[in-house]
Structure formats: structure tokens, C-alpha cells
Amino acid sequence: MKWSELKVHTTNEAIEPVSNILHESGASGVVIVDPMDLDKDDVTLFGSVYELDPTNYPDEGVYIKAYLPMNSFLGETVDAIKESINNLVKFDIDIGENNITISEVNEEEWSTAWKKYYKPVKISEKITIIPTWEEYEPVSSDEIIIELDPGMAFGTGTHPTTVLSIQALEQYVNEGDVVYDVGSGSGVLTIAAALLGASHIKAFDLDEIAVKSTTINVKLNHVQDRMEAKQNNLLNGVEPGADLIVSNILAEIILQFVDDAYHKLNPGGYFITSGIIQGKKNEVKEQLELNGFDIIEVNQMEDWISMVAKKPE
Incomplete structure (x- = not known):
């Protein structure tokens, strides 16, 4: 063909x-x-x-x-x-x-x-992402390897918005956490959360291709027993109970479900958002605060912004 x-x-x-x-x-x-x-x-x-x-x-x-x-x-x-x-x-x-x-x-x-x-890339203190066809030897005993088959669809995690998301996950995921990944794409954030100790991760994406990609990559990294991938519009119809919600998606989309994220989080839970351009930074920050979140961190890489917000205990 x-x-x-x-x-x-x-x-x-x-x-x-x-x-x-x-x-x-x-x-x-x-x-x-x-x-x-x-x-x-x-x-x-x-x-x-x-x-x-x-x-x-x-x-x-x-x-x-x-x-x-x-x-x-x-x-x-x-x-x-x-x-x-x-x-x-x-x-x-x-x-x-x-x-x-x-x-x-x-x-x-x-x-x-x-x-x-696509080549191997170390994107945080612990995590290195490698495409499935590349040979790679870990350089330290505590290095976490995420193996991805991008399926010609979602890349291998080197974009600044993904890097910022994973660096935040590395800091805020605790052993045994329940994590929701909204807009899962290739599933890289789902996998990172699992390898960092989350006990259960729910991955949501409106795109059926993304759900399939997430499922494939989760199996590649042997964490399928701790996750479920589902085609879903943001957090619509999702039960509360998350300790952490992460979303690497456009700011315009984040603004649509800030209130929903707040109510789906347990008290003291974290909401990690990325994919925010400079021009939308203040708008997202104001919306988070308006809905009751405390802003813990605002980080930047190149022209991209990520925020870590916390629901009060």
C-alpha cells in the first residue's frame, strides 16, 4: 500500500x-x-x-x-x-x-x-524513558526505566510538558496512592505513577487510540495489575477517591474540570497540571484558587508551565 x-x-x-x-x-x-x-x-x-x-x-x-x-x-x-x-x-x-x-x-x-x-532520554532524577527498539543499560541501581512504544501517535515523553509532569509525580506520588491520569495519551504518566509506588491508577482519554496506546505501554512495563484504562470525557462520571490527579493537556481543557478535580480528590490530595502556555498561566492559577486549591508549586520549562495544587485537608 x-x-x-x-x-x-x-x-x-x-x-x-x-x-x-x-x-x-x-x-x-x-x-x-x-x-x-x-x-x-x-x-x-x-x-x-x-x-x-x-x-x-x-x-x-x-x-x-x-x-x-x-x-x-x-x-x-x-x-x-x-x-x-x-x-x-x-x-x-x-x-x-x-x-x-x-x-x-x-x-x-x-x-x-x-x-x-526517538532515542533514550533521562528526564528526572530517577526516570529514563526508552523506546522499545533501543538497547539501554541503567547507569544506577535506583534508576527507573519506562519502556514505550509510541505507536506513531504520542511520542516518547521528551516534550517539556511531559517532563514537568513526571518530575512533579516523582516528588508527590506516595506509596499506595490512588492516581487519576486525565488525558493519558501514551500512558507514560500512568506508568510513571505506578513505578513510583501508586497502588492503583485510572487512566482516562477521550481518544480511543490513546486508550489502546496506554494499555499496550502499561503491559510493556508490567504494571497492568495496578491500572485501568478507559475512554472517558475528562472526569465525567468518575467516582471520587483520588490521592493525586495528573493532567498534561491544554490549559483550555484544564479549566473545564478544575471543580470536578477538586471534588474527586481526597482531602490533602494533589492536582498536577501541565501543558499550560505562558499566556494562560494566570487564568489557570486563578481558577485553581477560586475552586479551593492551594498552589504549592509553579514550574517552567521553555515556554511551558506546570502547577501543583493541593486540596486542603
């Missing part, structure tokens, strides 16, 4: 909504090509991504590559994708250059070429 690679030149802010548009349009995989991955200091203070070729990366913004089967509907699909991405500006999302190009790839190239973007 022949495939067409659709490449969108956009912004970090638009990664999540553009990726969702591509998935909903039938893309069999999405690759995020972020030049920040080339900067050892920017990716993480703890390690780096190795052997990446700078010529594959844009000077600014990101490339989002999607793979669509070449058929008689391809033209209509591409037109619909362009229209949906253009409509993101109505939601105050910066789509940057929004330059879209299409090229043809054969199935063999499609199934292997994207792997060159």
Missing part, C-alpha cells in the same frame, strides 16, 4: 489539537518533530536525546507528520484537515506558519523511518 505523509509546520501550542484533528481524520500515525529535542539543556537537566539529525527539524515551531492511505478520498480528507486546523484560531490557539505539505512514501519507509526521532 502507498501512503502519503502530510507535514504540518505549526507551533508547540498547537501540537495537541492538530494531532487530534489528524487522528480523527484517519491518520494511521503521527510524529512530532520538535527542534527542542536537539538542545540537551532544554530537553532536560538530567540527560539528553542522542543521535538526532538537525537537518530533520524546523528552525522554529514543530513539524507534525501524519500518515494517510492514498485513496480516492485523500484530496477531500486533506481539505477537511486544512479547514479544521485553520478553525483553531477561533479558540485563540496560535497555529504559526501552518504550512502543510504532502509527499508519498511506501509502506516500508512509513513503518520504520519515523523511529529515527
